[in-house]
Amino acid sequence: MFVLVNLKTYPCDPVAVAEAVRDVDETTDARLAVAPAATHIERVAETGAETWAQHVDPIDHGSNTGHALAEHVADAGAVGTLINHSERRLKLADIDGTVRAAQRADLETIVCANNPAQIGAAAALGPDAVAVEPPELIGTGTPVSQADPDVVEDAVAAAADVDPDVSVLCGAGISTGDDVVAAGDLGAGGVLLASGVAKADDPKAALEDLVAPL
Ligand SMILES: O=C[C@H](O)COP(=O)(O)O
Known part of the structure; x- marks a missing residue:
């Protein structure tokens, strides 16, 4: 299972969380990675933790003030990026353009979507993976894998119909090892989570609990 921890803009220490991700990754067969804010990518990547961007823009080198260029994110040490x-949220054309920009910079891609219908559309754009996240469950602590198992199963089916090589993650409210196991039982290849680790008093203990049953 792939466990990707999105730090959003939570007021945690990104380097400390990254060090915990790195250390726990060495104890498990699961794949752990962390997605810090753009300004923290370089420091986080220097810890040795697998580092992802939270976003890049559908642009090339040039006159793009205030944008995140895929090549810059890769140079800072990221190996992949969340999209949408x-x-x-992005427009469909911008999701497509961002997947191409990330591929140009050799960044792995995960396109996020709200529901199975959007997952099918996202999979058609050729990312490495898609992530289904019902927005109403994000940050609630109520795990999608238990609160809305149908959305995960339907997302897995929708992606497989389009491209069986596109892996499916699920996210929203995931915070325990049981939640991760439930996600795997529904066909997900990983989980995307944030508050369960970024807001935990002890992020390393939270990570250890997430991977304990794997
Ligand atoms: O990127 C992560 C997701 O939005 C899930 O957030 P959450 O784990 O706080 O519910």
């Missing part, structure tokens, strides 16, 4: 997170 529920808190950073």
